[in-house]
Structure formats: C-alpha cells, structure tokens
Amino acid sequence: MLELRDVAKSFGGNRVLNGISLTVERGEMVCLIGASGSGKSTLLRCINLLEPIDDGAVFLDGQDISEPGLNPDPVRRRIGMVFQSYNLFPHMTAEENVMLAPRRVHGKTREALRPQVTELFTRFGLADRMQHYPDQLSGGQQQRVAIVRALAMRPEIMLFDEITSALDPELVGEVLDVLRQLRSEGMTMVLATHEMKFAAELADKICFLDAGRIAEQGPPSQIFEAPQKARTRAFLSRVL
Numbered sequence: 001m002l003e004l005r006d007v008a009k010s011f012g013g014n015r016v017l018n019g020i021s022l023t024v025e026r027g028e029m030v031c032l033i034g035a036s037g038s039g040k041s042t043l044l045r046c047i048n049l050l051e052p053i054d055d056g057a058v059f060l061d062g063q064d065i066s067e068p069g070l071n072p073d074p075v076r077r078r079i080g081m082v083f084q085s086y087n088l089f090p091h092m093t094a095e096e097n098v099m100l101a102p103r104r105v106h107g108k109t110r111e112a113l114r115p116q117v118t119e120l121f122t123r124f125g126l127a128d129r130m131q132h133y134p135d136q137l138s139g140g141q142q143q144r145v146a147i148v149r150a151l152a153m154r155p156e157i158m159l160f161d162e163i164t165s166a167l168d169p170e171l172v173g174e175v176l177d178v179l180r181q182l183r184s185e186g187m188t189m190v191l192a193t194h195e196m197k198f199a200a201e202l203a204d205k206i207c208f209l210d211a212g213r214i215a216e217q218g219p220p221s222q223i224f225e226a227p228q229k230a231r232t233r234a235f236l237s238r239v240l
C-alpha cells in the first residue's frame with residue numbers, strides 16, 4: 001500500500017534520510033525505532049508530504065505521491081497524522097475540534113457529521129467528553145481526541161509521531177489501547193515510538209533507524225530477540 005524507494009532528505013548540509021526503502025502492506029503496523037535524531041519524525045513527515053524529499057520516491061497504492069508539483073491536499077486526506085503535541089484548538093470543544101476539518105474540507109454540516117463523529121467518540125471511550133474543552137481533559141484524553149480528529153477524515157493509513165512521549169506515564173496505556181484497537185480493526189499504521197514493549201508485542205515489522213538509514217528491519221522477534229547489527233544491539237540494550 002505504501003512504498004518508499006531510496007528516499008533521501010537533507011536540511012542544509014545535514015543528510016537526515018539517506019536511502020530509505022520500506023514497504024507497508026495494507027493492515028500492517030510498522031514501528032520506527034531509533035535514537036533521537038535518527039530521522040524518524042522526518043521520515044513520517046516525508047510520507048505525509050509535509051517535507052519534500054530530495055531523492056527517491058514515495059508510492060501510495062502505486063501512485064508516485066512525491067512527484068514535484070503534485071497537489072498534496074488529496075494525498076494528505078488519505079494519510080492521517082498524529083503528533084506528540086495534540087494541537088487541539090483550546091477555544092473549541094472536543095467535538096468541534098474533530099468536526100473542523102471534515103466541515104472545511106468536505107463542506108459537511110455539523111448535523112450531517114454528528115452520527116459519524118459520535119460513533120468515533122463512542123468507539124474510543126470518549127462519548128461523555130464530546131462537549132468538553134481541551135483544558136477540561138487529561139493529556140491522554142486530549143491525545144485520544146487528536147486521534148479521533150485524524151480518523152474523522154477517514155484516512156486509509158495513519159502515521160503516529162511519538163504520540164505518548166509527552167504524557168504522564170499513567171496516561172500512556174489508554175493511548176496505546178487506542179492503537180491496539182485500531183490495529184485489530186485493520187488500520188494501516190506507521191509509528192515512530194520509544195514504546196519498545198508495545199512495538200515488540202504488536203508490530204508486524206520493526207525498522208531500526210540509525211543516522212538516516214534503516215540499519216535493520218524485520219519482525220519484532222528478529223529485531224528484539226536476535227538483532228544482527230551491533231548498533232541495534234547497543235541501542236536496545238540502552239532502552240530495554
């Protein structure tokens with residue numbers, strides 16, 4: 001469904017992605033792990049066309065979405081992204097936050113959107129929080145609303161950039177449960193994460209990024225239990 005071929009990206013003279021090739025099949029969960037600065041966020045941003053790539057190509061269902069000059073908006077609608085900081089509008093209720101993009105992009109009214117949006121809030125245990133403002137919600141609830149907001153655009157694939165990193169430890173579990181649920185529903189997902197246990201338990205594939213390259217990739221059993229490369233072993237011994 002998603003294929004990266006030899007993707008390269010530099011910021012000034014800093015080569016941040018250096019020949020990344022990766023495929024994500026429909027329904028798969030792929031986890032990007034690696035040290036801070038290894039390029040995980042940049043990779044996700046390149047997939048979502050928030051950053052133009054310098055070389056290589058990104059294909060979504062066979063279409064080259066990295067072609068210069070291509071209108072990114074239709075592609076971005078197919079690819080949802082959730083960030084570490086939830087970025088909810090503070091002056092809007094959770095429901096209004098979630099409805100904003102579908103109202104603007106699809107021109108739908110609140111009434112037309114309400115059944116779908118209510119269903120999403122209910123599915124993720126937030127039905128009683130729809131009329132709350134962000135400052136009335138915990139960090140975990142705000143992040144779950146941010147996920148619901150991305151899902152309201154009915155994306156085909158979801159990108160998650162360290163979405164639990166800003167949360168208090170006791171709130172991490174409820175957000176990981178949402179990912180667990182999405183996975184069981186068959187959502188295609190790419191996650192940058194430091195949650196190694198979660199990645200080991202649920203990922204179909206782990207990609208270990210090291211200085212802008214995929215140093216190692218494979219099923220969790222291969223990466224966590226028998227890493228082939230010394231740098232992967234060194235990284236895992238530090239974080240596990």
Ligand SMILES: Nc1ncnc2c1ncn2[C@@H]1O[C@H](COP(=O)(O)OP(=O)(O)OP(=O)(O)O)[C@@H](O)[C@H]1O
Pocket residue numbers: 011014016034035036037038039040041042043162192
């Ligand atoms: N917009 C930018 N302009 C210049 N340099 C950038 C930009 N975005 C990222 N970088 C640099 O690219 C490198 C990779 O950053 P990136 O955020 O992709 O890493 P990461 O693996 O996601 O790290 P972390 O786990 O800390 O989020 C870093 O050296 C960073 O400083």
